[in-house]
Amino acid sequence: xxxxxxxxxxxxxxxxxxxxxxxxxxxxxxxxxxxxxxxxxxxxxxxxxxxxxxxxxxxxxxxxxxxxxxxxxxxxxxxxxxxxxxxxxxxxxxxxxxxxxxxxxxxxxxxxxxxxxxxxxxxxxxxxxxxxxxxxxxxxxxxxxxxxxxxxxxxxxxxxxxxxxxxxxxxxxxxxxxxxxxxxxxxxxxxxxxxxxxxxxxxxxxxxxxxxxxxxxxxxxxxxxxxxxxxxxxxxxxxxxxxxxxxxxxxxxxxxxxxxxxxxxxxxxxxxxxxxxxxxxxxxxxxxxxxxxxxxxxxxxxxxxxxxxxxxxxxxxxxxxxxxxxxxxxxxxxxxx
Amino acid sequence: xxxxxxxxxxxxxxxxxxxxxxxxxxxxxxxxxxxxxxxxxxxxxxxxxxxxxxxxxxxxxxxxxxxxxxxxxxxxxxxxxxxxxxxxxxxxxxxxxxxxxxxxxxxxxxxxxxxxxxxxxxxxxxxxxxxxxxxxxxxxxxxxxxxxxxxxxxxxxxxxxxxxxxxxxxxxxxxxxxxxxxxxxxxxxxxxxxxxxxxxxxxxxxxxxxxxxxxxxxxxxxxxxxxxxxxxxxxxxxxxxxxxxxxxxxxxxxxxxxxxxxxxxxxxxxxxxxxxxxxxxxxxxxxxxxxxxxxxxxxxxxxxxxxxxxxxxxxxxxxxxx
Numbered sequence: 001x002x003x004x005x006x007x008x009x010x011x012x013x014x015x016x017x018x019x020x021x022x023x024x025x026x027x028x029x030x031x032x033x034x035x036x037x038x039x040x041x042x043x044x045x046x047x048x049x050x051x052x053x054x055x056x057x058x059x060x061x062x063x064x065x066x067x068x069x070x071x072x073x074x075x076x077x078x079x080x081x082x083x084x085x086x087x088x089x090x091x092x093x094x095x096x097x098x099x100x101x102x103x104x105x106x107x108x109x110x111x112x113x114x115x116x117x118x119x120x121x122x123x124x125x126x127x128x129x130x131x132x133x134x135x136x137x138x139x140x141x142x143x144x145x146x147x148x149x150x151x152x153x154x155x156x157x158x159x160x161x162x163x164x165x166x167x168x169x170x171x172x173x174x175x176x177x178x179x180x181x182x183x184x185x186x187x188x189x190x191x192x193x194x195x196x197x198x199x200x201x202x203x204x205x206x207x208x209x210x211x212x213x214x215x216x217x218x219x220x221x222x223x224x225x226x227x228x229x230x231x232x233x234x235x236x237x238x239x240x241x242x243x244x245x246x247x248x249x250x251x252x253x254x255x256x257x258x259x260x261x262x263x264x265x266x267x268x269x270x271x272x273x274x275x276x277x278x279x280x281x282x283x284x285x286x287x288x289x290x291x292x293x294x295x296x297x298x299x300x301x302x303x304x305x306x307x308x309x310x311x312x313x314x315x316x317x318x319x320x321x322x323x324x325x326x327x328x329x330x331x332x333x334x335x336x337x
Numbered sequence: 338x339x340x341x342x343x344x345x346x347x348x349x350x351x352x353x354x355x356x357x358x359x360x361x362x363x364x365x366x367x368x369x370x371x372x373x374x375x376x377x378x379x380x381x382x383x384x385x386x387x388x389x390x391x392x393x394x395x396x397x398x399x400x401x402x403x404x405x406x407x408x409x410x411x412x413x414x415x416x417x418x419x420x421x422x423x424x425x426x427x428x429x430x431x432x433x434x435x436x437x438x439x440x441x442x443x444x445x446x447x448x449x450x451x452x453x454x455x456x457x458x459x460x461x462x463x464x465x466x467x468x469x470x471x472x473x474x475x476x477x478x479x480x481x482x483x484x485x486x487x488x489x490x491x492x493x494x495x496x497x498x499x500x501x502x503x504x505x506x507x508x509x510x511x512x513x514x515x516x517x518x519x520x521x522x523x524x525x526x527x528x529x530x531x532x533x534x535x536x537x538x539x540x541x542x543x544x545x546x547x548x549x550x551x552x553x554x555x556x557x558x559x560x561x562x563x564x565x566x567x568x569x570x571x572x573x574x575x576x577x578x579x580x581x582x583x584x585x586x587x588x589x590x591x592x593x594x595x596x597x598x599x600x601x602x603x604x605x606x607x608x609x610x611x612x613x614x615x616x617x618x619x620x621x622x623x624x625x626x627x628x629x630x631x632x633x634x635x636x637x638x639x640x641x642x643x644x645x646x647x648x649x650x651x652x653x654x655x656x657x658x659x
Contacts, residue, residue, distance in 0.1 A: 026469065062469075067499065072492035075458020076465055079476070082447060083397060083466035102489075106452050107459060115440040115448060116431030117654030151655050175657035203659075250659050 005193040007186045008051050010161035011126075014168035015052065015088065017197045019059050022086060025172055027052060028064040028073050029090030029126075036065035048092060049128075049187060070100035074125065078108040078177070081123040086172060091127040094143045094181065108177040109152030123177040124168075130183035130221055130271060131308045131319050140308035140315075142220070142272035147179045148248040149276070154178045154202060155248040159223035161191035163246060166200030173199060183221040183271075203250035207259075211239035214329050215259040217282050218269040219245040222320060226269050229325035238333055248278055253285060260286045264295035265332040269325055274302040296335035299328040340551070345617055348390055348547055350625050352382035352604050355406040357633045358415065359578075362405075362422065365637060366582045372424050375436045378406035380545075380577035380594075383603035384509055385410035387550030388477060388570075391558040395474030397445045397463035399456030401481055401509075403576075404449025408439050411446045419636035425643035432646045433654070445474075453514075454480060454487025457506060461493050464502035464561075475503040475561040483514025485528045485571075494535040494569065503561035505554065508571040509544065515580045516588045532569035544574030545601045548610070575601070 005013065019025045033056035034045025046053020056063040066073040070091060077089035091097065097104070104125065111119035131140040148155045154176055158164040164182070171178040208223055209230055218226045223244045230240040241259050245252065260266050266286055270279035279300040286298055301320045309315050340348070359379040365371055378385070381403075389410035392398070400407040408418055413429060421428025422436045429441055440448035447463060450456050460478030467474035480490055485508045497504040508528045512519055525531060532539025538557070542549040550572060557568035575597045579586045586594075611617040 024470075064500075067492075067495060069492035069496060071489045072458045072461060072496040075455075075489065075493070076462035076496060079397075079399070079447070079459035079462020079464075080466040080469075081462070082442065082459075083463040084470050084472075085462075085466045087462070102452055102455065103458055107450075107455055111440075111448070112657065113655050114430060114434040114438040115442065116429065116433050118430075118442050119440070120657055154656070154659075176659075 002192040003195060004190050005161050007161045007164050007189045007191070008049070010165040010193045011051055011168055011182065012054065013193070014165045014172070015055060016058060018169055018172045019055065019062060021197070024084065025086045025088065026062045026064065026080070027055060027088050027090065028066050028077055030066055030068055030092050032090050033063050033065050047090060049184070051187070052090070070096055071103055074100040075103035075107065077125070078103055078121060078123055081108070081121045081177070082111060082119055086122045088124040088126060088172060091125050093139045094127040094129045095138045095141050097143060097146070104153070104177070104179070105150045109150045112176070113152060120175050121177050122175050124171045124180055125178070126180045126182060128184050129181045130185060131303070131315060132185045134310065134312060134315060136310040137307035144179070144181050144248055145272050145277040148278065152177065153249060155181070156202070156246070157181045157220040157248060158246065159186070159220055159244050161189060161193045163200060163206070165193050166198050167246065169197055170199040170202060174202070181220065185221055200246070202247045203252050204246065205252035205255040206244040206246055207255070208242040208244050209240060211241040211263070213239045213263060214241070214265040214267060214332055215263045216240050216242045216267050216269060216325065216329070217245065217256055218242065219248065219278060220271060222269045222271050225320060225322050226325055228322035229329065232322060232326055233329055238329060240329065245278070256282060256285060257290050260290045261293040264293050266294070266298045267301060267325065267328045267332060268298065269301045269320055271303065271320060274300065274305050277302060296332040299332050301325050301328045342616065344390065345611055346621060346625065348386050349607060349617070349622060350629065351386040351389070351410050352547065352607065353625055353629045354415065354632065355382045355385060355409050356604055357629045358405060358409060361633050361637060363578060363582065370641070371422060373435050374581045374583070375422065376403040376581050377576070377578040378403050380597070380603070381509055381511060381574045382406055383547040383550050383607070384507065384544045384572045384574060387547050388505070388507055388554040390551065391554055392445070392477065394445060395467070395472050397447055397460065397467070397474065397476045399447045399460045399463070399476070399478045400449045401456065401479055401484060402437050402449060402451055402453070403481065404439060405436070407479055408441070408446055408449065412444045413439065413441045413446055415632055416636045416639055417441070419640040420643050423640040423643065424645065425640055426646045426650070427643045431650065433650070454484040454489040456480060457490045457493035460504055461496050461502055464497065464504040465500065467503055473562060475505065475558060477505045477507060479507045479509060481514065482508060482510040482512065482519040482523060482528065485510070486514070486522055491531070494531070494537070494567070497567040498535040498537050501564070501566040503564070504567040505557045505561055506567060506569045508569065509574055510571055511574050511576040513580065513588070527571055529569055529571035537567050537569060539569040539571070541571045541573060544572030545603045545606065547603055547607045
């Protein structure tokens with residue numbers, strides 16, 4: 001059997017291998033080691049879910065616990081990035097972007113353009129996203145559309161352990177600021193991950209499943225929800241093609257259009273809130289550039305336009321599931337003009 | 338600390354260049370030829386000159402929306418700055434940044450900044466990089482009295498202190514955050530008092546006095562370079578023009594600026610001091626005056642004549658690769 005790692009282990013391995021390879025790679029964030037200045041053990045946490053555990057023990061002061069001052073340490077990571085380091089800052093939950101967003105979107109994202117092409121800002125911000133953890137409205141959002149919206153940032157939303165490792169290595173080696181979204185429900189997911197370091201290029205979507213009847217464009221955890229739906233639909237004789245975008249900026253427009261033109265029927269599945277999200281962007285792209293190929297209106301499967309609720313019954317209703325994807329696919333396949 | 342004749346000449350040239358640059362932009366802006374808005378540093382020259390004279394190529398600087406003086410003092414090319422302010426392709430940022438975003442990373446100038454309080458976290462990072470890479474460089478972060486009240490500044494003071502970063506934070510307190518007095522907006526007598534809350538030295542100096550700034554900054558820069566950690570310096574100063582050009586400044590007392598110009602001007606005071614002490618001759622200063630006027634004249638002529646960016650430039654340099 002091929003070597004198996006969890007999504008979480010794949011991320012830890014990518015960080016470890018890149019820190020081994022390049023001394024300018026440093027980590028900073030709240031409790032990325034844990035235990036700084038305390039009387040007990042150092043490297044006590046490795047982040048709240050243990051993702052970076054063990055890295056302090058290997059790399060010492062290149063793994064830096066920070067005060068709960070996201071503006072200061074995310075900004076410091078940016079300042080260090082334009083001064084010769086390759087920092088990986090951890091914004092514990094993407095929901096906390098509100099307290100440091102200026103540094104990301106007005107500083108890091110704009111340096112290169114606003115300074116006439118002279119700045120290089122090799123920054124990675126790793127951040128946890130997504131619902132399903134019963135973590136309620138301030139610890140469960142996706143928010144990648146907001147970062148995707150900003151020219152100058154790259155946005156990565158991996159769906160598997162293999163992609164998480166390869167895309168994180170690419171993020172660290174990349175010379176532009178990258179926001180790397182880790183869906184918290186994916187951390188325990190197992191998958192094949194080669195031991196040697198490898199980088200997956202940005203802007204290359206992954207055809208998770210090939211099919212001729214309907215195109216499902218999706219990303220992150222919704223790739224698995226869509227795969228479950230496709231398996232159910234296959235039993236009904238509906239053959240779905242699933243495209244995992246992997247990065248929302250840059251966006252692999254060609255793969256999306258190629259598949260939409262082939263099947264003529266498109267469902268976009270996105271866990272982000274519905275207004276101005278990835279689903280609307282993909283729908284607009286297809287409507288503009290592949291309109292003549294469409295045999296049915298594009299369907300978007302997203303949560304409702306509400307905050308993420310706490311109670312399990314409500315949160316389960318909120319998150320798009322395979323049943324909703326199946327229903328959307330039936331809509332587009334049964335559509336009569 | 339003994340200033341050599343060369344140091345004194347350099348300090349005078351820096352202050353005079355900033356003054357002439359700003360006075361000229363004040364005039365040119367009124368003609369409508371300069372796009373957008375500009376925030377002038379005239380009156381505050383002793384601070385940029387007194388701090389930056391201690392810096393070298395290893396050192397990094399973050400600035401504010403009122404950044405022209407910091408850029409000149411850190412060695413940015415005056416022609417490139419002027420062309421940038423005119424939105425020309427030859428500008429330091431190829432016409433894509435403008436007055437509020439002038440930067441020259443090759444000089445350690447990490448940018449003027451359109452966001453009040455945007456710079457201090459970046460300076461922490463530049464200082465961290467210097468420490469990790471062993472360059473012996475330091476980082477200086479300028480903020481105004483407005484920026485001193487931003488959370489980013491206070492967070493950065495804390496971060497710099499706990500990580501013992503080679504950083505110098507400079508609050509240029511010119512009395513007004515836009516049109517609101519610092520007496521109203523700041524819950525402290527001196528912003529430097531806040532340093533004690535972060536266990537770092539805090540010093541308040543007269544920002545009109547080059548020598549006072551020079552002495553204080555020298556100590557802070559030496560401490561940072563020697564691993565002694567950050568310092569907060571507050572320079573009490575006045576700006577000669579409004580928050581931005583076009584600000585009628587009705588919030589200021591009628592003769593406020595006139596009186597300051599007559600009694601406290603940093604360049605006049607510097608000239609009096611060095612000539613009366615026999616350190617420099619009048620002729621030395623007059624030579625610099627003439628050279629600076631020629632430099633600024635040339636930079637304005639070149640900027641006016643320079644080409645604007647081409648339409649293809651709209652789409653370039655968003656990313657290193659995409």
